[in-house]
Amino acid sequence: MALKKSDLYRSLWRSCDEQRGGMDAGQYKDYVLTLLFVKYVTDKAKSDPHSLIDVPAGGSFDDMVALKGDKEIGKKTNDIIRRLAEANGLEKVIDLADFNDEEKLGEGKDMQDRLSKLVTIFADLDFRGSRAEGDDLLGGAYEYLMRHFATESGRSKGQFYTPAEVSRVLAKVLGIGADTRQDHTVYDPTCGSGSLLLTVADEAPRGLTVYGQEKDNATWALAQMNMILHGYEDRDIRKGDTLTSPQFTPGAQLRTFDFAVANPPFSTESWSNGLENDYGRFEFGRPPQKNGDYAFLLHILTSLKDNGRAAVILPHGVLFRGHAEAAIRRELLDRGYIKGVIGLPANLFYGTGIPACVIVLDKEDAKTRTGVFMIDASQGFMKDGNKHRLRSQDIHKIVDVFTKQTEIERYARMVPLQEIAGPNNDYNLNIPRYIDSSEPEDIQDLHAHVHGGIPDRDLDALSRYWEAFPSLRATLFRPNRPGYSDLAVGVAEVQQAVLDSEEFQKFAAEARGRVDDWFAAHRPALRALDPDTVPKDLIAGISDDLLARFRNTPLLDEYDVYEQLMTYWHDVMHDDVFLVMNEGWCQAAKPRRTIEDKERKLSETPDLVIGSGRGATKHKTDLVPPALVVARYFADGQAKVDALHAAAADTSRAVEEYIEEHATEDGLLAGAMDDGKITKALAAARLKAARPEGPAEVDAQEVRALRHLVRLYDEEAGAKKAVREAQAALDLATLRKYGDLDEPEIRQLVLDDKWHATIADRVAGVADSLTFTLVGRIRQLGERYAETVGDITTELEQWEAKVAGHLAAMGIGR
Template sequence: MTDYKPTQQEINNALWSACDTFRGVVDPSEYKNYILVFLFLKYLSDVWKDHYDKYKEEYGDDEELIRRRMKRERFVLPENCSFDYLVENQNADDLGNKINKALEKIEEANYEKLEGVFRNVDFNSESNLGKTKDRNRRLKNLINDFNKKELNFRPSVIGTEDIIGNGYMYLIERFASDAGKKGGEFYTPHEVSELLAKLLKPKSGDRICDPAIGSGSLAITVAEEVDGKDFRIYGQESNGSTWALAKMNMFLHGMDAADIRWCDTLNSPDLVEDDELMKFDIVVANPPFSLDKWGKEDAKDDPYNRYSRGIPPKSRADYAFIQHMIETAKEKKGKVGVIVPHGVLFRSGAEGRIREALIKENLLEAVVGLPENLFFGTGIPAAILIFNKAKKKEDVLFIDASKGFEKGTRQNKLRQEDIDKIVETYEAVEEKDKYSYVASPDELKENDYNLNIPRYVDTFEPEAEVDIEEVQNELDTLEDELTKVQSELKNKLANLNL
């Protein structure tokens, strides 16, 4: 066995290079599914092979005992479903069908954990991958791309399996970046996820839920903040392909027990116990901003009474998600962290009435304004709202963190120092000049429960005094330099005319 151990960067580069097979042929929104499913298949194959070889070394030729031991694994890899089997059959005329069959058998053998995960991807699709000859060539290239030494996912080679989960997250982030507006539908930038995790501080034994879970990156980051593995993740996602990404993401991070449902959170939530919405210690989400046609017409008859504070407008579901999240947080202990567009803070009408009710119930704990251009698909700045059902004081903390970031060519990014400053201010409930302010209930009322951050955090910077003498000296210097340049230019033009 080779001593070569790929680095995270080498794995990431090899994974991104594998996408070349589809670039220019398949739409990025489609080929991400092929790449991520193949990564998942390679992971299952390499882990299975590694564990089989370990038992083979321990038990020799006793295949019956080895089989019994392998049945105790996290998953089952049926015969003729491994990546090695596909390598051996890479020249088959029906290669796409062979891959489909392998995935189907894997799903059947691991029904409780992987039911439906591969139903949205077809490796024999003519419309996506071309006619038979071209399709087989592309699939063969894909197999060879994943057969590189950098993509050996055997635990005995790479050590911790976190490196695979990191690679998967890396790909999802790259796909989100390339997907433009649609990228924000399935991925929350890691730094924002980390910030939310540190603000909510989940602890051992907590039930964590993301009702708009996307590919699962936010929920995983929040769960990883827990000291140890004693937590449960729950989630809901309305897009079938994105739901599958979340299921695989959880599996690759060793979070097989995550309960992720494919459903419409606002219209038909599936996380229900005894005809009541399930309750959680931590509820976190980056829901779609101002979702239109979210189901207002049925909200008045909501069986879970989520809209007792008011029904949001038909064209903006922001407060529908917020109210759902609050209703699913455990009484007297649950915390909610939600990413919202700034309009949520100040829009009037039905949203204003809902906002007023939430503040009067003393649920809102903090408002954090974020920098612009942090999220995929939108350059607008967003905010984080923290609700706390165990809140004691009636004040609300406002933080204007809009100026703390690292500028990027396509996307801005929170630095670690920016995250730390927000978290420290939140935990200390501290007022800082031009950065944070603690507003009393009376002040909130005086402002008609408008939460627009500039109403509370004074960020005005007075113009610097102008030194007239210094400015005049600079003008004199510029005039002297201009006179000199004009003289030189006049001499050169005169020489040209000779």
């Protein structure tokens, strides 16, 4: 049975990282990714006779496996890679890592063991049988490793990788669609490991023709391998510094492309060192000598066809810095080349923690462009370790809003060029000048503090709730005086009043109903999963439809709903789809023994344990969790176990209460205490000593107390034993039931009880969270203005009078 994708990736990373030792992650990645490449092309050559990569005799991964334990494994591995490189013109691409480097891999036995273990890790991977998902499985593994190596490499060495989420934003804002042809070209002048280029190419139905340049040799090699791994054997990725030695220069002119993307190094100071020919790139002005941001931007602009489009990641400084950069910015804006600016969150990138922006260039219709569309997406992210990441909903919202040019308060607007060029802004593109994304200030109302009542303006600010629940405001508040209201219910009763309202219940039911209708519409497609399913197309279709169904729902943000599905997809559902595609419903649903693999650092937590001790068997249920089987087929058995659990809890509580009552310093059980505790063994030993033949004299009341405590302990042990036996019987029946499940039953469990129910519950949670926000705000306002200044003054005077009275009673004058 195949490992789930997520388990495969995690175990692969843990295993490889275990073998790294003290080697720098930036260097170690070259070894790991080279092995992954050789393994992949070897597997593909076995299953695809038309593979463009020739795997010669003595140049395969199988030859590496044969070297395990060989004293000369390092030297011989280099020979294998050399043969593969020479057969495919990949010299200086896949042979950069020296597998015989004693300084990095250790000497003698250390190198032998390390390389043998690394080869073993990859030997267990099989990329032949993954069918339509094969390249995605491999690409996903490569992406997972790249992300982790970038994380481990630190700021100075993590720039070879652009986070996949940011890459998707750039790819989608370019407007590549169903009519984009395979011969359309895409170019990245600072392509790093090629992940950004591949993400863009993947937006086209049949891919794009890919061009790139990278000046770092090792990173260039990574890009070459990455392209081949993703099926772009005909890529054109060249080496060299793009600014001083551009490689795509037919006829001494820069070649032009349909699309361009880039994540160039920020604010590089040495960009012009060795620059001899500017290739007409700086007609709008020469960038500052010690800051190359605009040098890259102008290079990309010059590399676009007359109708070309580009998306470039740059630091925010390019939006507002003065002098030479201000002059260039003015020229670009006046000519209409800048279509949009998207502000991103801070700490997204591995090379820097500063916030960045995306500059969208578009030469088509540039002369008629009268404004710049701006988005402030700086607040949309999730924390991921010490970095930030864009969520699925953040990506989709940015792309939707930009593509449709939708204006949203405090998020996006079309800014007229007249406003940008005006005297107040003077071509400054700093986003906060045009979009105020800050939360409205929560103003304290002094009049309300003095005279009471909640300001109506604070209630008016909750208008989206009153629009969704029209009668709720009248239920919760009553007029106080003009401009102020009082709570009509107690502060503690607000939440229940909201939940009990017919309007909220109708709202929650309608939200669930929309999910039910959505799932019913897509259930046939999900039911029909097979080896030819393309998961990315599947999730794109069903997720976009869910978002559309909630687009006009009052109060609910459709992107919050969308995120519930996408989070579940990434965490669980994608793995499920992968299993069903590769193994079929019945095989994927079969329990399997848990994996305990020391080599791959994989130790699974079992879902079902049958038996105990050494004879216990541990089982993993990847597709159908035991709780679903129990809920559908063994509800009575679960109810019995629950009842026994409750009874056992009662017996435990009885023991605790009896001990608490009698284990005081002078209590009946004080003699049986040891270090403040009384176990059954201590109580039994004390009781034995109290018998006539015993060595100690014990009070009769203490004897009765000890006997009662031992009896309570026996009842507790019996109750817990009954729970264990009932649970064991239920677990055994559940395991056996898996063998009786037919395909329709498995589909029902997965489609309805797992996927549908989970997504519906998550969306319901979004609706509930909205009420918690409303209730929290109402409580805050109610408590803030509950006491007036007069109330506080009166209370203070009462306390002062009491203190004066006490002082007088003690004969102390004020």
